[in-house]
Amino acid sequence: MSNIKHSFDDHTSTIPAVQEIPATPAAPRRMTLNMGPQHPSTHGVLRIVLELEGETIISAAPDIGFLHTGIEKEFEQKNWQQAVTLTDRVDYLANLSNNLVYALAVEKLLQIEIPPRAQWTRVMMTELSRLNSHLVWLGTHALDIGAMTMFFYCFREREDILRIFEMFSGQRMMTSYIRIGGLALEPPRGWQQVVGKFIRAFSSKVDEYEELLNANPIWIRRTQGVGYISLEDMLDLGITGPMLRGAGLNWDIRKSEPYSSYEKFDFKVPVETSNDVWSRYRVRIQEMRESAKIITQALEGMPEGEWQADAPHVVLPDREKMKTQMESLIYHFKIVTEGFRVPAGEAYQCIEAPRGEIGYYVVSDGTSKPYRVHMRTPSFGNLQGLPKMLEGIMIADSIAALGSMDFVLGDTDR
Amino acid sequence: MNHPAILETKEAFGETTLIVDPARIVDLCRHLKDSEKYVRLSGITAVDMLPAEPRFELIYHLHSLERNQRLRLKCLVSGVNPEIDSATGVWRGANWYEREVFDMFGIGFRNHPNLVRILMPTDWEGYPLRKDYPVHGYKYSYPSE
Numbered sequence: 001m002s003n004i005k006h007s008f009d010d011h012t013s014t015i016p017a018v019q020e021i022p023a024t025p026a027a028p029r030r031m032t033l034n035m036g037p038q039h040p041s042t043h044g045v046l047r048i049v050l051e052l053e054g055e056t057i058i059s060a061a062p063d064i065g066f067l068h069t070g071i072e073k074e075f076e077q078k079n080w081q082q083a084v085t086l087t088d089r090v091d092y093l094a095n096l097s098n099n100l101v102y103a104l105a106v107e108k109l110l111q112i113e114i115p116p117r118a119q120w121t122r123v124m125m126t127e128l129s130r131l132n133s134h135l136v137w138l139g140t141h142a143l144d145i146g147a148m149t150m151f152f153y154c155f156r157e158r159e160d161i162l163r164i165f166e167m168f169s170g171q172r173m174m175t176s177y178i179r180i181g182g183l184a185l186e187p188p189r190g191w192q193q194v195v196g197k198f199i200r201a202f203s204s205k206v207d208e209y210e211e212l213l214n215a216n217p218i219w220i221r222r223t224q225g226v227g228y229i230s231l232e233d234m235l236d237l238g239i240t241g242p243m244l245r246g247a248g249l250n251w252d253i254r255k256s257e258p259y260s261s262y263e264k265f266d267f268k269v270p271v272e273t274s275n276d277v278w279s280r281y282r283v284r285i286q287e288m289r290e291s292a293k294i295i296t297q298a299l300e301g302m303p304e305g306e307w308q309a310d311a312p313h314v315v316l317p318d319r320e321k322m323k324t325q326m327e328s329l330i331y332h333f334k335i336v337t338e339g340f341r342v343p344a345g346e347a348y349q350c351i352e353a354p355r356g357e358i359g360y361y362v363v364s365d366g367t368s369k370p371y372r373v374h375m376r377t378p379s380f381g382n383l384q385g386l387p388k389m390l391e392g393i394m395i396a397d398s399i400a401a402l403g404s405m406d407f408v409l410g411d412t413d414r
Numbered sequence: 415m416n417h418p419a420i421l422e423t424k425e426a427f428g429e430t431t432l433i434v435d436p437a438r439i440v441d442l443c444r445h446l447k448d449s450e451k452y453v454r455l456s457g458i459t460a461v462d463m464l465p466a467e468p469r470f471e472l473i474y475h476l477h478s479l480e481r482n483q484r485l486r487l488k489c490l491v492s493g494v495n496p497e498i499d500s501a502t503g504v505w506r507g508a509n510w511y512e513r514e515v516f517d518m519f520g521i522g523f524r525n526h527p528n529l530v531r532i533l534m535p536t537d538w539e540g541y542p543l544r545k546d547y548p549v550h551g552y553k554y555s556y557p558s559e
Contacts (some may be wrong), residue, residue, distance in 0.1 A: 065533040070549075072518075073542055076547055108427050235453050235479075238507030249429055249479075256482050347427050348475060348486065350456070361473065363461055376457035376475065384510045 030058065033395075037066050041144045044409030048386070048402075052393065057398060058214065060390040062171065062383055075373040077078040077317035080106055081180055081371060088174040090375060091411035096165075097123045097353040099178035102373075104259055105349035106180045109342050112311045116303040118182040119261040124195070124298035125168065125177060126260075126351075127291040131202075132161045133354035133406075134284045134291075137207065141281075141403040145222045150212060153327050157205055160198050167194060175292075181315040182308030188300040195299055200246070207323030210285060223277040227401035229389040237388060238381035246272050246279035260351075264318025265294050265403045277404040314340045339368035353378055355406055373402040379411035415450070417442055430484060436472070436489040436498050442549035443474070443504040445488075452485060455501070457496040458511035460491075462521045466547040469493025470521055474501070480497060500526040 008127040011079060036047040045066035058332055070252075075083050086321040087098040094340075107114065114122075139154030143264050162172040167188055169177035177184050213219045244251060252269040254262045270286035272279035308315045315336055317328035324358040334340070344366040350359035356378030390398050417436035429448040430500075434442055446452040451464040456475035463469055476485040493500055501508040501524035508550035512523045513532040523529055529536060540547055 009455070012517065065531075065535075068533040073547075073549060236506050238455060238457075238511075251479055345426060346431075347430060348484070350484075352491060359456060359475065361457075361475070363458060372461045374457070374459040374473075376459075378512065381457075381507065384507060 001007075001334075007022050009185055017138050030054070035398075037063075041403065042409075043140060043403070043407070044088060046407075046409055046412075048382075048390075049399070050390070052395060055394050055396070057390050057393055057395055060387045062386050064380075064383065064409070065414050067409045069414065072373060072375065073094055073414045075370050077369070079368045080342055080370060081335075083341060083373070084179055085174070086177050088176055089357075089410070090377065091353070091379070091408050092173060093136055093408055094131040094174050094353050094355065094358075094411075095173060096122075096178060097358060098235060099176060099373075100126050100260065100353045101349055101358050101360050102362075103178050103180050104351070105344060105347050105360040107309075108347040109345050109362065109364055110180070110308045110311070110314060111343075112181060112314060114260075114309050115306040116184060116261065117305045118300055118307045118411060119300050121187055121307065122178055122260050123265065124129055124302075125165075125175075126163050127196075127294045127298075128164060130157055130354045131293050131295075133290055134288050135161070137406045138281075141400075141406075142213065142219070144403050145219065146401050147213065147216065147219060150209065153205070153208060153212070157202065162262050164191075164195060164198065167191060181311055182306075186307050192299060192302075194297070197293065198301065199292055199295050203289065206285065206288055213281070218274060218279070222397075222400050223281060223404075224274070225278075226397045227277045227280075227389055228275055229385060232267060233388050234385060235244070239356070239384040239385045240378050240381055241353070241406075242283045242355070243282055243382060243385075244284045245270065247275040248273040253350055253357060257350070259349070265297050267291075267294050274336075277400050280404045280406075282287075318413070340368075341366060355379055355408070355411070356382060377411045377412055377414065378407070379407035380414075383407050383412055417445055421543065425459055428462070429484065431486040431488055434487050435482050436491055439474075439489055440499045440501060440504065441489070445499050446476060446485070447504055450478065451480045452478045454479065455505040455507050455511070458485070460521060460543075462519060462543065462545045464493070467493055470496055470519060472498060472515070472521065472551045480545060495522075496520065497522040497524060499524050500529075502526055517541070 021151040031052045033050040033052055036042045037045040047063040049061045071086050074086055084099060087102045088095040090098050135154040135158045137193040139151040142150035165175050166172045169184060194267050195274055231249060234244055235246060248271060250269055250271050255269055267290045270280045270283050277413055312331045317332055321328040322332045340360045342364040344364055346363045358378060359376035362370060365371040386402060389401055393401060419435045420432050421435055421441040422433040454553060455475040456477045459473050461471040470491040472488040472489040472491050502514055510532060512526055515521050516529055517531040517534050518541055530536060540552060
């Protein structure tokens with residue numbers, strides 16, 4: 001007993017006396033805080049170095065590149081069609097948008113015409129992918145702010161969308177469904193029932209989300225007036241997508257530069273003016289309703305016909321023809337062994353992805369491999385505005401503010 | 415469009431490309447932003463044209479919301495000590511795109527506020543997107559090569 005007491009005394013005696021910190025009320029005490037790269041609310045591996053004065057952020061310096069995988073370099077090693085699989089892996093929430101923009105850019109160089117049925121299916125699939133992305137955004141963003149139920153609600157609907165993707169392409173996330181020259185597979189039998197069932201129920205699900213959040217005092221207090229950044233700053237810094245529409249700018253590439261027959265669909269571009277986390281939430285909720293409208297129109301008016309372009313030098317022939325016709329066999333052999341060649345040239349194609357403008361700049365030197373592919377990704381552009389948005393706000397608000405940008409780090413770092 | 419910095423105008427697939435004198439790129443950018451309403455810089459990237467000289471093509475994608483038009487500027491930059499003036503004074507958004515080009519191609523930007531690597535680690539050697547850079551990097555070698 002006495003031994004224990006002795007060692008206990010020894011132990012305490014080694015602790016030095018607490019020194020008094022002289023009070024200096026006049027000089028502001030700054031502190032540098034490291035946030036990330038492993039932080040649940042940065043939604044990936046983003047590191048931000050915050051300079052704080054009390055609880056106010058003086059400056060923020062994002063540090064990116066933790067997820068850099070050299071996708072642009074890999075493009076140059078694959079042939080044109082193989083490279084579609086790389087586009088999936090850029091942004092795990094907008095795989096089909098990335099498939100589409102790459103296919104459109106290469107089709108521009110090849111100058112091939114895509115049949116209406118394939119175009120409409122592409123529109124439907126990219127809109128489902130927009131729903132998928134916005135649902136994950138809403139669920140995780142609400143979880144960050146403290147509304148846990150939203151997460152389960154949103155992931156419930158997302159699961160249905162992933163099942164639809166699996167039904168079409170065989171894959172839940174890395175779909176590679178949109179290929180150069182059309183689609184990877186013919187839309188499966190019975191897809192109308194599955195998509196129809198999902199989309200008929202979907203608007204009541206969005207009602208549920210709004211019921212949970214619109215009058216929720218915590219949600220309102222944490223989103224309204226938080227995360228302001230002026231429209232001029234956003235344009236100057238390269239921010240695109242729902243962020244701009246939340247600041248009152250009516251600009252959507254689906255309307256201003258229609259692609260893949262978007263001009264045939266009837267939908268509105270939701271615009272909000274309060275320019276805070278709340279307005280970005282309102283824009284995305286309304287975009288979900290508009291996407292659902294587009295999917296319904298695609299479902300009801302889906303044209304009949306081919307799902308691949310009439311371009312035998314690009315599109316693989318079907319098995320029947322390949323086994324019976326000499327020309328098809330030759331094309332099949334050429335496409336599989338060497339890949340098709342794309343005429344020399346350069347093209348830039350952009351589309352409206354869930355996060356903003358995705359633009360692929362594609363350069364061909366006339367061979368069967370891309371010479372250079374540059375991806376202008378929305379997350380990279382948006383994240384550049386983060387320091388401006390975080391300056392001068394409280395650290396507790398920084399989570400809501402950066403969540404409202406909706407970036408994906410794979411999309412940023414590529 | 416007339417400006418002394420424009421050397422040539424090309425049209426392909428409905429896209430306009432201006433070949434620009436690299437010494438006067440910032441002048442032209444300021445003119446396009448202020449007088450021609452190209453308020454958005456969509457991105458900056460480069461293409462390595464090895465073994466051509468000038469080796470690098472520097473690409474600027476501009477966008478005018480008001481006119482709903484896009485424009486591509488192209489500068490040819492030499493492979494020996496590649497450098498060009500930074501456009502960060504015109505669009506602040508050029509900052510990260512120029513850092514990315516510096517990181518991947520080793521093209522320097524004069525008057526850039528913070529020209530350091532952005533995607534690769536700061537102590538990385540070499541410029542990965544150059545055509546003479548092997549896909550697997552310099553760290554490993556394979557018997558077949």
